[in-house]
Amino acid sequence: NAADKAADYANYFCSYSYLYHQKQMLMDHVRMRAYHSAIMNNKHLFAGKTVLDCGTGSGVLSIWAAQAGAAKVYACEFTDMAIHARNLVEKNGLSDVIEVIQSSVEDLQLPCKVDIIVSEWMGYLLLRESMLDSVIRARNKWMKPGGSMFPSHATMYFSAISFEDDREGKINDYQHSMAEWSKFSGEMKNFYNIDVSALDGPFKKEQADYYIYSSLWTELRIEHVVGQPVIIKKMDLNTCSLADAECVNEVPFDITIPFPVTVSGYAGWFTVDFNGSVENPATKRVILSTGPEMGYTHWGQQVFYLHDAVDCSTDTKLHGTVSMTRQEKNKRLYNLNLTHQVDEEGEPLKVTYEIP
Amino acid sequence: NAADKAADYANYFCSYSYLYHQKQMLMDHVRMRAYHSAIMNNKHLFAGKTVLDCGTGSGVLSIWAAQAGAAKVYACEFTDMAIHARNLVEKNGLSDVIEVIQSSVEDLQLPCKVDIIVSEWMGYLLLRESMLDSVIRARNKWMKPGGSMFPSHATMYFSAISFEDDREGKINDYQHSMAEWSKFSGEMKNFYNIDVSALDGPFKKEQADYYIYSSLWTELRIEHVVGQPVIIKKMDLNTCSLADAECVNEVPFDITIPFPVTVSGYAGWFTVDFNGSVENPATKRVILSTGPEMGYTHWGQQVFYLHDAVDCSTDTKLHGTVSMTRQEKNKRLYNLNLTHQVDEEGEPLKVTYEIP
């Protein structure tokens, strides 16, 4: 409805209408190289074919598809970035192949079905932004039988990490904020005759939610990862349903710590594969990984710190479950729900993190 | 309509639902002392009276009104902050006097008219956020004849300033961003076979709008102000109309520079007065000033830098006009439109700044 759309524009689409924001994605060379080599090394999937680019942004994927020999590319973009994409396409001499259509993917009208859908829809921790919904809807409506999604598969990883400097920094920020509240509370009483103690608890909760129970964008290095990362979701984008894209159902994990180390919390990231479809497979298979082994991507990793770190010895076991659910107030955002237990000791900890 | 309301919530109200944000206002002691002393030194305006607090936030102004002897205070707040306000009121033992009503001011229903309306509705450069509209609507609907607005008057100031360090910092940021674009443009061609030159102009405009043609929150010191500040708008809040609150009509200015100095641009700020009404005047008149002579307020001053500074000598004259208009895309936000000419030389410069 109209109200949802207006809030969605304010919260979500608006940032994509800035070249500055598109440029940040275009300067993410891990991302760029993966899409570029996946297209250029699998020209047979594009040559003479009809392509749909869902959320073309600056138009980059459409331009590569055209350069790979596509007969026709429909480049769909909701925001005014479509105007810039159209100029870029023209300047690169590809106006006869690429048609930029300013529309939501949902309202898109095409004269025919397509052979392949390219899209860069991935958000933090893969699902954030919920743009995959739009891509699946486009697939269901516009993909020819046997056509392929590009990327074709997605995998989500979850891992224990040790990064005490960073965790302690956050805990310090939180404690600093609470110390400032104490001072503030005294001033409110002394200067203005107001007792704000009724707000002590709510403020503490608000700040804990902000500093601790929100995930953080972090650029992890491989040495921060402790034990084996766990796969928490796999999706075949050629066949998955809207329900598959909605959440991560509760997944149990069991991580064995290989050496004595302080575990600070957990982290998540994803990879996508460009395999084509069964009928139209890629010959050179490319993987885009946003894991800590790859260096910088604009996705980084999302980190979930524990309030209290866990000192582990060799063979300590971290048991738990993890799930991801959409936020009530904004369906493009997620919470991560964690239960966690060290060996078999005590009650499992149960916490929910907001992925901001 | 519903769509406008949803976007408004996402863009505007949301931040006020955080205690952290309310606390920033409560820690602005210039603000707090002005309201506190205006109320406590004019208890006759409150004692035994019925008060409406438009946008009560944490409830602070209502608590003071009750402490000053109000018979009844209606504390109206749209966001969930109303829940915290209610707790605060209770903890301070004022639940029998203060009724917290979670509602928009526009939809508010009261059993009777009120003697006085207290509100802290002022945004950056006074008008930003356009909350005054809501307060005027409440006044027109709920104020008894002869009742008073608290504050009762508002004045906007505009001044030439010299602050080259800050201006040059911004110009450097802008130039740095454009240098990075050059590098980016080369990489896009070399690595990915895309000519992005079609976007050179639009990117430059986007960055100039961001770095130069947007006003900046600044904490000016008195020595940055050059010549006499000009009053660009005065409002009697007891009588002003919605049309008065909408914009600043084009005002000419004529500033004589008193000594040789480099003018970096202009700045704006405001004051409000707590005079009561003609029928119910304040006995002690308090002024809340957000000008550079007062030290920190959370409003600071809004600064509008020129792309090219002006070297002035004694008696150089800066002529021009200034107006403020609401943005098409978001009626709570303003543009400032400036024309400016040094002595009688050349064509006047004409620029529009966004107040973000």
Ligand SMILES: Nc1ncnc2c1ncn2[C@@H]1O[C@H](CSCC[C@H](N)C(=O)O)[C@@H](O)[C@H]1O
């Ligand atoms: N439902 C939808 N309809 C149309 N465009 C959408 C959309 N959801 C997201 N988008 C657009 O999809 C883009 C995703 S960012 C990726 C941009 C570009 N393909 C690149 O790889 O660089 C954004 O520009 C966003 O505005």
Ligand SMILES: Nc1ncnc2c1ncn2[C@@H]1O[C@H](CSCC[C@H](N)C(=O)O)[C@@H](O)[C@H]1O
């Ligand atoms: N139309 C409207 N209806 C109800 N509340 C509104 C409103 N417009 C703004 N507000 C609320 O008004 C408050 C303004 S901030 C001032 C808060 C408090 N009076 C203080 O002085 O500290 C915010 O909490 C905001 O949510």
